[in-house]
Amino acid sequence: MGKFGAFRILVYRDLQIRYAGTWLGYFWTLLDPLAMSAIYWFVFSYIVGAKSIGEQPYILFLLTGILSWTWFNGAVTDSARSLVIESKMVRSIAIPRYLWVIKSIGAKGIEFVLALPILVVISIIANAEVSAALLFIPLAFVVQFLLLSGIGLILAPLTVLARDTTNILRILLRMMFYLTPIIYGVSDIPERFQTIAYLNPMTGIISMYRAGFWNDPNLVTPIVFSVIISLIIFVTGVIFFKKVERSVLKEV
């Protein structure tokens, strides 16, 4: 059996477990980002007021960001704990170890793809204009997958070696949510902070998801930044994982 076979089985199993015994099944995938988006839409459209941040229709703007963030958040959390949670299988089944990490990212990635039809529905309801730049979405997907793999390959061994990685991660992820242009756009960031925002690879990735809906004249810089930084994180992850694999196997 190829590595891809094992990968497919593990991704499928994760999805099976997620939906086993649930009534709403697939709709849970939609419900979480929809509820989040609805709340932010309400708060920023009616309470904070002013159509000053992001783009219109704001609900669509929010959804593009929140859907990819939901994947990011879920995949980072799950992949970081993957080796700990699957420890018994890691101890008994000899498949390449990185598969345990990557499968969490794949499973959450599939949930993300399955949630994308919401964007179609909302853009039809909101009568949004789209352009050929929608073709950036597959590229964004690939870059985000690479980025998440790198992060997972670093965090999963760390979590085995020090369990409180999970606690720190939870705080960091919540901070990152507000520091990433999700509920606001890159153009809302004051100019002096923009370069720093580009250093966050999710900035460019979300810009790519949004490119087909809103024409962004400054698209190249965030894309270049996100691709380069994601690649660096991926390579770092691969090297780090290889280096600590031996000690991790003794500890799981």
Place this chain on the structure above:
Amino acid sequence: MSIVIDVKDIGVSFRRNRKRNFSIREMLLQQKNTSPKGEFWALRNINFQVNAGEAVGLMGANGQGKSTLLRIIAGVLLPDEGSVTVNGGVAPLIELTGGLKSDLTARDNIGLVAGLHGVSKSELKKRFDSIVEFAEVGDFLDTPVRHFSSGMKVRLGFSIVTSIDEPIILVDEALAVGDAAFKEKCYIRMKDLLNQGKTLFLVSHKERDLKEFCTRGLYLKDGSLAVNGTLTEALNAYQKDSGGLHD
């Protein structure tokens, strides 16, 4: 005869004072302590070969590195020194119930565990019924495994792994599981597998199991291989050191 397991100069070291689940605070603020530091070798300079069709019993007191060695051969632990070459697929009877996911049904779990051990979909189709029949879980195929008793789980795990049909079988103690009647079935199945010419590598304390199945014996003592010979030689050395085997 062809060599299926070739262990060359294996060494594995563990950290002596390593606590499981230690925190980042401990990583950063390394407390001074007086107990001996550094690493110890759980296994060192281990050399042996296993030929195709042999049945090898590995014995030794607790903490002498038996399971560690078995896990290295199974490829789920990497040695710090030396190398292991395993020619052919391995069916590991290690952590039998560890691969089962409690939220999934028995049916799904069979597909999952067999699939991860490399059984193709078409092969699984052929073997599915016999796996179910052997495990005696036919009435609970679509029940989530979390409702299974521990005996049922271990029967299911045993049945799946012994159906993988790989040339090498690795066993960590659990040569036979479940109640007395099921244990007999397990013994018969292991005999069958051996008669098919499969290679068996068995870690055990049980004299009955070792004598019943193994012809060769390895005896681990203080992390090195004290005896590499016939089963009787290894058993004698082990018994001399420990004052009898437990059954």
